[in-house]
Amino acid sequence: MKKALYFMPDISGFTNFVNNTEVEHSIHIIAELLEILLDSTVLDLELVEIEGDALFMYTTTIPEYSNLMEQTNRMLEAFHKHTVNYDKMRICDCGSCRTTTNLELKFLVHYGDLSYIKVKHIVKPYGRDVIQIHRLLKNKITTNEYILFTNSVFELYKKQMDNSWQRETGIYDAKVLDYFYKNLEQVRNAIVLKASLTTSQNEEFSTPVLVLEKIFNANIHSIYSYLSELKYRHLWDKNIKRIEFNESKINRVGTEHNCVLSLGNLKFKTITAPSEEDLIYGEKTDNMMFTKNYSYLVKLHKIDETSTQVVLNVYLDFTTVGTMMRPSILNMIRKMWEEKLTQLHQVSKNNIQL
Incomplete structure (x- = not known):
């Protein structure tokens, strides 16, 4: 045998x-x-x-x-x-x-x-x-x-x-x-x-060009799941038609995904920032029109089990043409994020599909 x-x-x-x-x-x-x-x-x-x-x-x-x-x-x-x-x-x-x-x-x-x-x-x-x-x-x-x-x-x-x-x-x-x-x-x-013994490689951020702060009537972990789990993005980001990403992998620093928009698409990479007390999620891209790079960080701070402080920081490095259009671009981004955060608040408060 x-x-x-x-x-x-x-x-x-x-x-x-x-x-x-x-x-x-x-x-x-x-x-x-x-x-x-x-x-x-x-x-x-x-x-x-x-x-x-x-x-x-x-x-x-x-x-x-x-x-x-x-x-x-x-x-x-x-x-x-x-x-x-x-x-x-x-x-x-x-x-x-x-x-x-x-x-x-x-x-x-x-x-x-x-x-x-x-x-x-x-x-x-x-x-x-x-x-x-x-x-x-x-x-x-x-x-x-x-x-x-x-x-x-x-x-x-x-x-x-x-x-x-x-x-x-x-x-x-x-x-x-x-x-x-x-x-x-x-x-x-x-x-x-x-x-x-290896030093961690963290993103370096300048002064944000836009800061929005909200109080969500939702659990911090519920909010963070909607933020960081790409499969939930369509529930609160209505500017995208769909997101293309590897569903067999867990989102982490360096993970890439493609946001398909009505006109064109944007490729993002996941980023974060060190924090001992807060949950932080962010993304960056270098292919947004009129910018050399665009990134954002959303910081979540637990108030209690059903209340969370949400702080959005947006970072932009404008091109020469973008600098001339700075006020209108910032106004557009502010409105866009106001809508996103309002929708994120609703889905996380109601635990929609989570």
């Missing part, structure tokens, strides 16, 4: 969220991470299926020990570089987004028989050895991030394994199974340390 090396990267660390935004964002975050793991594959691994937060893969070409460990390290480094970068670029403060850096990755590796099951057109590995690697997802290991070898994998690589590997025993289906594991937490620690 053919033999195979079964390889399973498994993500853990999300708590159980109940808010709709948190659940939706956790799905997007996990999907991005699984894609990154797949893109980091250097071995001849075939994907069997995606199992929740895990990838179930296998290969009939048994790799060298060094190559297998390189595969693990590549995935782990790519995984944590993404979570750290996501945390630096995120604009959302929901539970899923806020705890992305808490996510952990472990690897399970098993060597055994390769047999298949076919149901209609679907063919995939099946049998005792497939069951065994899944059983070992529950084990006694207290380390958060590790690679686990079953005893059969240990027999393949024991001459290359050093004393950093530890042995453990568990009972599965009334059978005693030995397995070996290696702590991999140092990979994450090194990436987090390096990120902490």
Whole structure:
């Protein structure tokens, strides 16, 4: 019978969220991470299926020990570089987004028989050895991030394994199974340390050309969802016909979208500003007529659970022609934002489609 090396990267660390935004964002975050793991594959691994937060893969070409460990390290480094970068670029403060850096990755590796099951057109590995690697997802290991070898994998690589590997025993289906594991937490620690030493790149803003301040009778998080979730933009921005954006990705600093207008379109990029007390969302574009660049920031300050102070700052760098038209352009932008904020107040107060 053919033999195979079964390889399973498994993500853990999300708590159980109940808010709709948190659940939706956790799905997007996990999907991005699984894609990154797949893109980091250097071995001849075939994907069997995606199992929740895990990838179930296998290969009939048994790799060298060094190559297998390189595969693990590549995935782990790519995984944590993404979570750290996501945390630096995120604009959302929901539970899923806020705890992305808490996510952990472990690897399970098993060597055994390769047999298949076919149901209609679907063919995939099946049998005792497939069951065994899944059983070992529950084990006694207290380390958060590790690679686990079953005893059969240990027999393949024991001459290359050093004393950093530890042995453990568990009972599965009334059978005693030995397995070996290696702590991999140092990979994450090194990436987090390096990120902490890197200075954040924040937008620099001059004096705003327009400031509007309102009090909304709505919850701050409801308002922020309507502001930052591009799928809700049509509910309060009536100047656009539609917005084109990647619906499989969560909006963050640097995210681009295209606003299709009655005449032409405008391409925007998401921006923000640092704040410890307020929620801030903004966008910028350099293709607005008569301006070199146009940007805005909306700052939300919580008054109480149902009241929020909303402050809009608009920044403009006019072209030469735009400078001559400055009063009329500012008047047009003021009216436009007065309408947008009025509509935003209504939809956030009534929680329309949220």
